[in-house]
Amino acid sequence: MNPLRFGLIRLAVVAVGTLSFSVCVAAPPAVTADTTVSFLNDVEPVLTRFGCSSGGCHGKLAGHNGFRLSLRGYAPEQDYQWLAREAQSRRVNLIDPAASLLLQKGAGTVPHGGGRRLLVDSPGYVVLFNWIRQGLPPIAAEERRPQRLEIQQTAVTLATGEERQLAVTAFYSDGTTRDVTWMSVFKSNDAGLVEVSAEGRITARRAGETAIVAAFDGLVASLVVTVPYPTEVLASAFAERRNFIDTHLFQKLEALRLEPSGPCDDATFLRRSTLDVIGTLPTAEEVRAFLADSRSDKRAIWIDQLLNRPEFADFWALQLADLFQNRRERDHDVRGVKGVRALHAWLRTQMAANRPWNDIARDVLLAQGDTSATPAVGYYVVTVGEQPAERSEVADSVAQAFLGTRIGCARCHNHPLERYTQDDYYHFIGFFSRIVLDRKEPKDGATRLQVGTQHTLNLSRQLQNEQRGLAKLISDNAPADQVEQKRKQVAGIEREIDQNLQSPPRVSQPRTGVALAPRSLDRQTIEIPPGGDPRQQLADWLTAGGREQFAGAMVNRIWRHYFAVGLVEPVDDLRGTNPPSNRPLWDALVAEFAGHNYDFKHLMRLMLNSRAYQLSSATTPANATDTRFYSHYYARRLSAEVLLDGIGQVTGIPESYPGYPFGTRAIQLPGPQVDSYFLSVFGRSDRVTACDCERNNDVTLPQLLHLRNSEALLQKIDDGAGRLAKFVAETPDDNALIDQLFLTALGRHPRAEELARVLTAFGPQANRKEAAADLFWALLNTKEFAFNH
Amino acid sequence: MFDLTFHPGGVHPSPTLRRRDALRVGGLSAFGLSAAALLRAKTTRAADAPAPRAKSVLLVYLGGGLSHHDSFDLKPDASAEVRGQYRPISSNVAGLDVGELLPRMAQTMDKVCLVRSGAHNNDHHETATNWVMAGRFGSAFGDWPALGAVAAHELGFSGELPPYVAIPRNPSFTWELGRSAFLGGRYESFKAGDPNDANFRVRDLSLPGAIAESRVARRQSLLDAVDGLARGIEGNDQILAYDEYQQRAASMVLSGKAREAFAIDQEPAERRDRFGRRRSFRHSTRSCLSSTRDSPHWSLTCTNAV
Numbered sequence A: 001m002n003p004l005r006f007g008l009i010r011l012a013v014v015a016v017g018t019l020s021f022s023v024c025v026a027a028p029p030a031v032t033a034d035t036t037v038s039f040l041n042d043v044e045p046v047l048t049r050f051g052c053s054s055g056g057c058h059g060k061l062a063g064h065n066g067f068r069l070s071l072r073g074y075a076p077e078q079d080y081q082w083l084a085r086e087a088q089s090r091r092v093n094l095i096d097p098a099a100s101l102l103l104q105k106g107a108g109t110v111p112h113g114g115g116r117r118l119l120v121d122s123p124g125y126v127v128l129f130n131w132i133r134q135g136l137p138p139i140a141a142e143e144r145r146p147q148r149l150e151i152q153q154t155a156v157t158l159a160t161g162e163e164r165q166l167a168v169t170a171f172y173s174d175g176t177t178r179d180v181t182w183m184s185v186f187k188s189n190d191a192g193l194v195e196v197s198a199e200g201r202i203t204a205r206r207a208g209e210t211a212i213v214a215a216f217d218g219l220v221a222s223l224v225v226t227v228p229y230p231t232e233v234l235a236s237a238f239a240e241r242r243n244f245i246d247t248h249l250f251q252k253l254e255a256l257r258l259e260p261s262g263p264c265d266d267a268t269f270l271r272r273s274t275l276d277v278i279g280t281l282p283t284a285e286e287v288r289a290f291l292a293d294s295r296s297d298k299r300a301i302w303i304d305q306l307l308n309r310p311e312f313a314d315f316w317a318l319q320l321a322d323l324f325q326n327r328r329e330r331d332h333d334v335r336g337v338k339g340v341r342a343l344h345a346w347l348r349t350q351m352a353a354n355r356p357w358n359d360i361a362r363d364v365l366l367a368q369g370d371t372s373a374t375p376a377v378g379y380y381v382v383t384v385g386e387q388p389a390e391r392s393e394v395a396d397s398v399a400q401a402f403l404g405t406r407i408g409c410a411r412c413h414n415h416p417l418e419r420y421t422q423d424d425y426y427h428f429i430g431f432f433s434r435i436v437l438d439r440k441e442p443k444d445g446a447t448r449l450q451v452g453t454q455h456t457l458n459l460s461r462q463l464q465n466e467q468r469g470l471a472k473l474i475s476d477n478a479p480a481d482q483v484e485q486k487r488k489q490v491a492g493i494e495r496e497i498d499q500n501l502q503s504p505p506r507v508s509q510p511r512t513g514v515a516l517a518p519r520s521l522d523r524q525t526i527e528i529p530p531g532g533d534p535r536q537q538l539a540d541w542l543t544a545g546g547r548e549q550f551a552g553a554m555v556n557r558i559w560r561h562y563f564a565v566g567l568v569e570p571v572d573d574l575r576g577t578n579p580p581s582n583r584p585l586w587d588a589l590v591a592e593f594a595g596h597n598y599d600f601k602h603l604m605r606l607m608l609n610s611r612a613y614q615l616s617s618a619t620t621p622a623n624a625t626d627t628r629f630y631s632h633y634y635a636r637r638l639s640a641e642v643l644l645d646g647i648g649q650v651t652g653i654p655e656s657y658p659g660y661p662f663g664t665r666a667i668q669l670p671g672p673q674v675d676s677y678f679l680s681v682f683g684r685s686d687r688v689t690a691c692d693c694e695r696n697n698d699v700t701l702p703q704l705l706h707l708r709n710s711e712a713l714l715q716k717i718d719d720g721a722g723r724l725a726k727f728v729a730e731t732p733d734d735n736a737l738i739d740q741l742f743l744t745a746l747g748r749h750p751r752a753e754e755l756a757r758v759l760t761a762f763g764p765q766a767n768r769k770e771a772a773a774d775l776f777w778a779l780l781n782t783k784e785f786a787f788n789h
Numbered sequence B: 001m002f003d004l005t006f007h008p009g010g011v012h013p014s015p016t017l018r019r020r021d022a023l024r025v026g027g028l029s030a031f032g033l034s035a036a037a038l039l040r041a042k043t044t045r046a047a048d049a050p051a052p053r054a055k056s057v058l059l060v061y062l063g064g065g066l067s068h069h070d071s072f073d074l075k076p077d078a079s080a081e082v083r084g085q086y087r088p089i090s091s092n093v094a095g096l097d098v099g100e101l102l103p104r105m106a107q108t109m110d111k112v113c114l115v116r117s118g119a120h121n122n123d124h125h126e127t128a129t130n131w132v133m134a135g136r137f138g139s140a141f142g143d144w145p146a147l148g149a150v151a152a153h154e155l156g157f158s159g160e161l162p163p164y165v166a167i168p169r170n171p172s173f174t175w176e177l178g179r180s181a182f183l184g185g186r187y188e189s190f191k192a193g194d195p196n197d198a199n200f201r202v203r204d205l206s207l208p209g210a211i212a213e214s215r216v217a218r219r220q221s222l223l224d225a226v227d228g229l230a231r232g233i234e235g236n237d238q239i240l241a242y243d244e245y246q247q248r249a250a251s252m253v254l255s256g257k258a259r260e261a262f263a264i265d266q267e268p269a270e271r272r273d274r275f276g277r278r279r280s281f282r283h284s285t286r287s288c289l290s291s292t293r294d295s296p297h298w299s300l301t302c303t304n305a306v
Helices: A003-023 A039-049 A076-089 A101-106 A123-133 A244-256 A266-278 A284-292 A298-307 A310-323 A336-352 A357-365 A375-384 A394-403 A422-432 A454-475 A480-502 A535-546 A548-563 A583-595 A600-609 A640-651 A677-681 A701-709 A711-718 A723-730 A734-746 A752-762 A768-780 B019-031 B035-048 B125-134 B147-155 B213-226 B237-255 B257-261 B269-273 B286-290
Strands: A146-151 A155-157 A163-165 A168-172 A177-179 A185-188 A194-196 A201-204 A208-216 A219-227 A435-438 A448-451 B004-007 B010-013 B057-063 B088-090 B097-099 B164-167 B298-304
Touching: A039 A076, A039 A123, A039 A208, A101 A123, A146 A208, A146 A219, A168 A208, A185 A194, A194 A208, A201 A219, A244 A583, A244 A600, A266 A284, A266 A298, A266 A310, A266 A600, A284 A734, A298 A600, A310 A336, A310 A548, A336 A357, A336 A375, A357 A375, A357 A394, A357 A535, A357 A548, A375 A394, A375 A435, A375 A448, A394 A422, A394 A535, A394 A548, A422 A535, A435 A454, A454 A480, A535 A548, A535 A583, A548 A583, A548 A600, A583 A600, A640 A677, A640 A711, A640 A723, A640 A768, A677 A701, A701 A711, A701 B237, A711 A768, A723 A734, A723 A768, A734 A752, A734 A768, A752 A768, A752 B213, A768 B213, B057 B125, B057 B147, B125 B147, B147 B164, B147 B298, B237 B257
Parallel strands: A155 A219, B057 B298, B164 B298
Antiparallel strands: A146 A168, A163 A201, A168 A177, A185 A208, A194 A201, A208 A219, A435 A448, B004 B010, B088 B097
């Protein structure tokens, strides 16, 4: 070793380290030659911070160019082996640490595919250097571990262009704290809004609000950064508040200096609410009646009426059927269309009765028995399928559907953005380790879900055989010793089944081989009584005491349904590092839903009656760029089913679906297997996973081509039995005819300038029927028709 | 010519000489082409003219179809269970044999860059197909955009033709594969339908029935008169996309170029015959796509033998 060189390292680090305490900037800690380097607490975080163990480099499953690390250090014992021992320890040089391949590669002094990650003598380099120099100290049995991470501020408000340095502190199990800013990895949830440098310096780029996430040693912390809009808005713009939703929502707009749009007019409200609540367009008669109604509370009355319409149950059964992935299986469908229909019918009944969400969730989670008697077993037929439950996707689906969280990453490695570890995943899937599907082709009877394992299922089949054999021996008057022997066999199998069921449920973690007991995602160990079905404890945990994640996951979906954008986005990605855009509103809604017995209609009524919901979709120059804080109603394309039903309703020629009675609406279809180009091209959910992204609301070219040119649509317009033919025949006056078409398609009267331009098409020479058909076509091709606005 | 190196880590376009080139060229050196010569060829080209740039890519995806050891990668020396029933024939490239069922293909192999080493070890239909389509390993549900969607994202429309076209549609076993994933619905393939169907027409590309031009114009002017929603709403991505596609849809139908691009029946009979009469291979309707001025940046044509 070169003594001069080492002296320099010490000097540089100590000097910077002192600075860090006085001004609280991102600064390396005082790593001196005397501090013992901890592989767990120092080396691993350095390898993560500088990207060595990232998924694109050595952290991927196969490693890179022969060198492998666990992704972001989730398996430190393995990493130690690979770094210190593998390949005859060629990666470290104890005699001359600076000559270690690890340091030479990392510093880019020898060719390295990943380039230079660490400057020679930089703090990260020094950590690795000292670890080698100290003889590769291994992982000790009782090391302090960080338990909590904190970004010093809880919220920050910045002006556009302003910068700030963040400081990250780790709190350790032994009560010590440590400034880990320089070892943390930073990420902005919206980098266009607030940028964050690798060193933790944030820069506000444009107005809005987002969170910055810091990750260190398996822990994460987040910080909300608010960048208010530049122009002051009059306080009166936020004054009118109808319920707590408005209180919180307008407070946020006020803090951001984001001007709300004005209220929407009655016709817009009627169309908007009807589409949102029951997935149906208002009829021309409903529009006329509503506009003529002079009661001041007519909107609230209409909302109540909508919530009690039969279409409400149809439309919300569709939402739940998406959530519970109600579809036929991929390969060997044991449930068939009948089972899909049965689950759909069951869901519709629940929504018609306004059953509380926690009750519905429990019924689905705890379903057992056969698919015909308990249609909710279908949820397991789809999510478990042909695999043993603990190796299926059921845990991922349950977490996403019921808790709005994605744990799939943790199946193979620790979740990169959440605290979920691989252990957490296998603990969680343990709740499903005592269910087994006795799958049968429909002709052989209904598939059953029973408590047990594949092994006990096989044993019980064997038991049935033996019992039949015993009965036969008895009825054949076989010799007593034969009967006795058979009896013993039967008793033996019964005992074995019982022993299996009584043993505590465990799932083997594939990486460590450790058998893990069921444990909730918040790491509560839960007692499973011997012989019990652990799902019972999961359901209890899930629905106990207004659990935020359970209530919040549904609140967020309903909110997104009515307000187009979830308080958390993506709507099913709830995690500490992805905070809601309005925390007080979130807390209040979650408490309200849980406190009112998970009553769907109660929650919806609150949302629908708020001033926020009834804002205009028209933007003002000041709020046009807002897509997150509800300064205006966000216009969005109608979903596939609603749009197709709308065309059927408006033209008077409903779509027909093979195998379903005439007049069946798209929102009433039980599953996605019904063939329909329209529904596919407009992005209905295939229900393959529990992900909300299965439903695609994008606007695409084939959709527009279809709306313009589809023969089916034109035939509906021209059909002699359709509404257009009737309108033309019954309405001799052109103005009245045009008015009727506007009311029918767009739910409003034509504006004066529209009427003037349209009337030119109805000249004296024009074929009136064709002119009306062309107008109808045009109305059905407007954005106003295709959007809820 | 372009090279694709396919391995479990992904597909990389080859910007420079890679190990594979060196090996292959090294292998051919007995026939007079050395690695040095190839390097020289590459540098000469770079100095003289810009490297030729592919205008469009046609991906013929024979899912569960033609097997490699019956076509381009025979194993004549392997044991009987492995080598299959067909014999190799020599092609117009010395040392490169193909299967005996491809005699005319054999005469064009000098224009082919053959990669025999692409392989994966996945036995799950959806996972493997999405892997091959995207060049990147992910879940069965298509975590990564297919290369056609990437082309659509990077290059945009090709004249009036959508950039990513699938004929007849994307591969699928139960759900659609080869999708645009996180790039979003704008970059999904345009499904052209099956040109082998009697009276094939690409869906919704032509005006239905006989409709007077004056009515077409009237519809458009009526639409302009009543389609005012966007005037009050700024910054809404869906509305912007709707406006853009409304215009594209109108011009696609009016100009007819897109329709012509798919008009397989406009091709001379003998040219169509050259693509074979067997149904599965007629899917490869290269003629109908490349014979017009516009062609999509990425066409995916697939047959599923499942």
